[in-house]
Amino acid sequence: MTAVQLPPVAPEVTATLVEDLSPRLRKRLDAAVTKLGARPTRRDGGTVTIAVDDETELRLHAPDGVVATADAITCGCLLAPACVHRAAAACAAPMADPVPETAGRPTRATPEPASATAPAPTADSAPATDPTPTPEPTPTSESASSPEVASPAQRAAADALWSAGAAVLEAGADGAGAVTQAALLRAAHTARLRQLPRAAGAALAVVTLLRAARAGDPSYRTAELVTALAELLGTANRVGTASGAELAAVRGRARRPYSPGGALRLYGLFTEPVVTDSGHGGVRTWVAGSDGRLCTVGDVAPGGVGRALGVADRAVRLGDSALTHRELGRAGLAVSGATVSPDGRLGAGQGVKAVTARGAAWTEAPLAALWETPPSEQAARALRSTSRYGDPDGGGSDLLFLNVELLGAVRESGGTCLLALCEGGIPVRLTVADDDPALAHRDNLMLLATAPGTRLRIIGRLVPAPHPRLTLLACSHPTGEGTIDLGLDRLRRADLPDPAAPVHLAPPQPGESGAHSPLFLLERRVEQTVPAGRAALGMLGDVTAETRRISRAGLHTAAGLLTALCASAAQRDRDPFGRLLPADTDGFAMYWLTAARYTAIVAESLCAASWEDPRPAGISPPIPRAVRTARRGSWCPVPGPPGR
Incomplete structure (x- = not known):
């Protein structure tokens, strides 16, 4: 690619430059983007220059760090400003985050368009001049009693x-x-x-x-x-x-609303590193209120994993507190004038005041109550929070608080995970939250795999899957003293009951090698459409064998959706002269959307069912031989020191 990162370009600028191209140049745009990405670049202050060839230069002016107008991209070729180079540069550059408006900051993690204006294009007309946005009409007294509908x-x-x-x-x-x-x-x-x-x-x-x-x-x-x-x-x-x-x-919301939370007494739980694919890094510290509600205090900015490790030892940006994020994860705060968003983020406004207070152990009130909720109820709550198509402002947490007994490592196609037995006899697979070698997740998980029979109190994030699965974030110390932030703190072999023990492979679990749900037959067709388009699905031909297999599992709706989806993809009508008519893109999109939503809902239902207690009433779970020989003491939700 380029030697210098191109400045972000506002989405509407990219759209405008592409729309201004002639039909002939639009056909050459993708090739121009690829060619331009291989050309040398240099930065001079807020201007990035691309050498299109030996005599022509293309400049992107971003004095504020973002290319906000089409005129800020200039080219020195003979066809400028109607050349393909300006549009290619906008398409090759990353999209800019939306410009905050007076209403506040955007709510979603995905970037939103900036506040410049533009009309919706129609199929029969060229792009028009951007109109000035008009306010929505205020409902009159006659319509005040009726539900509001879209304008x-x-x-x-x-x-x-x-x-x-x-x-x-x-x-x-x-x-x-x-x-x-x-x-x-x-x-x-x-x-x-x-x-x-x-x-x-x-x-x-x-x-x-x-x-x-x-x-x-x-x-x-x-x-x-x-x-x-x-x-x-x-x-x-x-x-x-x-x-x-x-x-x-x-x-949706154009901003994340923060409502007054009054005075809060907060107890630290743990701190997790945050590293994103976009190059951002930082930490998020989880705290719980006296009523058990979970909140977070975060510090994430461009910087990657290096910043995540450094920010953990910086002071928390909340009031006048001098606690670092690591310290807050084990201490407490008394906050006055607090503001809280629906997803539990604590605001750090000027009116917020915070002082250090005593924390609580995971075995003490009020934190101990988090581990008393049955795993099935916690999983159902987490699924509502992580639903792929749920309300983005619905709130809730995807964390689970479990008492487990370690069984050993399990090899999977994607790597090795740790198998544990949860209260209720539910086998849970624990995976790493981040494979970056600079973080401690992988090393800590491998060390825990050498201690089968160890009882721990853990905190993990639900991974939607047909079997119980979590990413392991924090746990109680194997000796029963304190807690471990598994992404930041590193366990030592001396912390384990048997420091010289090798990695233990867990015994196979009942039903572990059983057949998967045939729902994947519909899921793979839904996914197959996205990279290759409708035509690839239309060439499948007869799918009767797949629909029969799905029907035999009782998923008759899934079988019907697969048949309808493939039939819609292959359908191409002809006019009286035998010429192909345009494909029904809207009809196919509706079938695809229905299938995608259906598979997501069924997958979430299967995940919730996997967390149900598999034992009949009054029956204790079977204990694998490896656990029976390594068990130390009787089951207890509170971790204790290992016995002899």
Whole structure:
């Protein structure tokens, strides 16, 4: 790629430059993006210069760090400003985060369009001049009693998003080049102007993942693009039919609201490092209130894993507290004038005051109550929080608090994980939260695998899967003294009951090698459509064998969806002269969306069912031989020192 990172470009700038190209130049845009990415660049202050050839230079002016207007990209070629180079540079640069408006900061983690204006394009007209956004009409007294519905402008913006999303699904990631992405960016910008930030954020997430897929980014996952595309289509489809509270959830929020929390007494739980694919790094410290509600204090900024390790020992940005994040994870805070967002983030405004207070052990009130909730109820709560298509402002936590007994390591296709037996006889697979060697996750998990029979109190994040699975974040110390932040603190062999013990392989569990649910037959067709487009699914031919297998498992709806999806992909009508008519992209997109939502809901139901207590009433769980020989003392939810 380039020697110098290109400055971020506002989404509407990219859309405008692509729309201004002639049809002939649009066909050459993807090749120009690839060629431009290999050219040398240099930075001079807020300007980045790309050498298009030996005599022509392309400049991106970003005095504030972001290219905010189309005029800020200039080219020295003879065809400028109508050349393909300006649009190619905008497409090759990363998307800029949205410019904060007076209402506040955006709510979603995915970037939203900036606040410049743009209309929704139609199929029969060229892009028009950006209109000034008009405020939504205030409901009159006659309509005050009826539920609020979407305005005509919002419905038009949602229709444009649906059409752009359906075009991506039709072409697939391999065929969704810069022109298709620009149409999606324009629709996203229009949606944001029409007060539809949730749909706009989903559209920008799709564009980001499309660029990662086409660039061969190793962090790209097809499942993430499936989720983003289904979120985009589903949200756009619901705008026209939703009303009242449902419409508010479909619209989303343009900012994260912080409500007054008053005086809070907080108890530290643990601190976890945060490292993102975008190069950001930091930490998040989890605390619990006297009522058991979970809150977080975070510090994440550009810097990667190095910053994550350094920030852990910096003071918490909350009031006048001198505690570091590591210390807060084991201490307490008394906060006055607190502000809390729906997802539990604590605000750090000027009116917030905090002083250090005594913390509580995990075995003391009020923290001990977190481990008293049955695992099935905790898993159900976490699934509601992590649902792929749930309300982004629904709140809740995806953490689980469990008492477990370690069984040993289990080899999987993706690596090695740690198997533990949870209260209720539920075998749980514990995996690392981050494989970065600079973090302690992997080393700590391998050390714990050498101590079968050790009883621990753990905190993990739910991983939706057909079997109980968590990413391990924190645990009680094997000696029973204190706690371990598994991403930051490093266990030593001397901390284990048998320091010289090798990694122990857990015995096979009942049903571990059983057949998977045939739901994957529908899931793989849903995922297959995203990279290759509708045409790849239409060439499958007869899928009767797959539908029969699904039906035999009792999933008759899934079998019907698979049949309808493949039939819609292969359907191409002809006119009276035998010529192929345009494909029904809207019909195929609706079938695909239904199948994607269905598989997600069934997968979440299977995950919830896997956490149910498998024992009949009054029956104790079977204890593997390896655990019987290594067990030290009787089962106790409170970790104790190992016996002899």
